Amino acid sequence: GTRIGKLFFDVDTAVGEVSNRLQENVTGVQVVRAFAREDYEIQRFDTANKDVFSKWMKAIDEWARIMPTSVWLTSFGTILVLWFGGQMVMNGEMTIGTVVAFNAYILMMAEPAQTLTGLVNTGGEAAAGAQRVFEILDTVPAIRSKKDAIELPVLRGKVEFRNVSLKYQDEKAASLSAIELSVEPNQIVALIGPTGSGKTSLVNLIPRFYDVTAGSVTVDDMDVRDVELTSLRSQIGIVLQTSLLFSDTIRANIAYGRPDAAEDEILAAAKAAQAHEFIEGFTQGYDTIVGERGVTLSGGQRQRVAIARALLMNPRILILDDSLSSVDTQTEKLIQAALDTLMEGRTTFVIAHRLSTVRRADLILVMDRGHIVQRGPHEDLLREGGLYKQIHDLQLVRHAQYEDEIPARAELPSSKEMHANTLMMRRDS
Ligand SMILES: Nc1ncnc2c1ncn2[C@@H]1O[C@H](COP(=O)(O)OP(=O)(O)OP(=O)(O)O)[C@@H](O)[C@H]1O
Ligand SMILES: [Mg+2]
The missing domain is CATH 1.20.58 (Methane Monooxygenase Hydroxylase; Chain G, domain 1)
Incomplete structure (x- = not known):
């Protein structure tokens, strides 16, 4: 029985x-x-x-x-x-x-x-x-390395799109058309545009999640279709719109891309991602299990663990599909600081919703219905008017105001967080 x-x-x-x-x-x-x-x-x-x-x-x-x-x-x-x-x-x-x-x-x-x-x-x-x-x-994936694929050396971080168009399977219209783009190593590129305009589609072509329908995408002048996929993707760090973690310890989640990472490297990544303090706050620290059968992390905490995970990979190219998650101002600032650290010295593509991110970008791409309709730095685009000015006035500025309004209403941050924040504000000024 x-x-x-x-x-x-x-x-x-x-x-x-x-x-x-x-x-x-x-x-x-x-x-x-x-x-x-x-x-x-x-x-x-x-x-x-x-x-x-x-x-x-x-x-x-x-x-x-x-x-x-x-x-x-x-x-x-x-x-x-x-x-x-x-x-x-x-x-x-x-x-x-x-x-x-x-x-x-x-x-x-x-x-x-x-x-x-x-x-x-x-x-x-x-x-x-x-x-x-x-x-x-058992389905064979559509995207695989070629037989004679080249093992990619350590990248400098140059990225180019040559007359790229992309039509998803079973879709009638092209999601990207005539994309021309040249990005130098260590530049920050911000993408903005209405929903469905092709921002995610564009950045997904760099790690070759999809293949172009026409044209080519190159990294350091090598077509992404000619290189070995693992060697390509291991040099591209990605923080996705929804930061997914696995039911495992926080340590294992941070070390996901580099399971052989040493303990002090993991700690350093977590600290740079502003995640160390909240992790230490758990009784089990880095051994805390998250997800299904463990602790549920808040959106802001998840995002910082995902940032630490990307940092540990030390990628040459970084892709941030940055979501406007509903976090309080303190967390927002922590995330911003974590992202700043992450972007340093890498070619970065960021799908941006924050005015501060857009402002400091070397190049802003304004997307609409699969096309790049405007490009340039912030000041130039503002003067130009058009879609950029619309989005700027309606979304970016409003969000920035919203950020400033919150402190009065938000809960008092812990003294630890206050400390972290003062440090950051000093850095900002
Ligand atoms: N995997 C897919 N299969 C088929 N169509 C897709 C796929 N991904 C995106 N699309 C379509 O391609 C177009 C561009 O979508 P994309 O996700 O790139 O837009 P986006 O600018 O990132 O939007 P958002 O701001 O909402 O994230 C949309 O019309 C969308 O429906
Ligand atoms: Mg998107």
């Missing part, structure tokens, strides 16, 4: 682990690719599956040992009841009702056994489901 129950519980837990892995790998596929950790995730998924398999075998084995006995007992019980009960009824020693009741009890005992059969059937369905999952997993 309880023994087999425990075995089935183990199976359940193991299945939960598999679906958790699967769910994270599907939703986090871009992170897995960006940090070139496909092999690692495949191996982890494999281990989880093997675990389910062995637990199932154990449970079924035990069940098979018990099950025939219980079936036999049920049938034999019925015969005994009818045989002796029948005689006793005929001898007038017992009423027929008692015999019927007895028989019913025997059948009730059979019920748990039937439940087990049901469980095994469910197992069959699960196996069928798993097969479909494997069909998906």
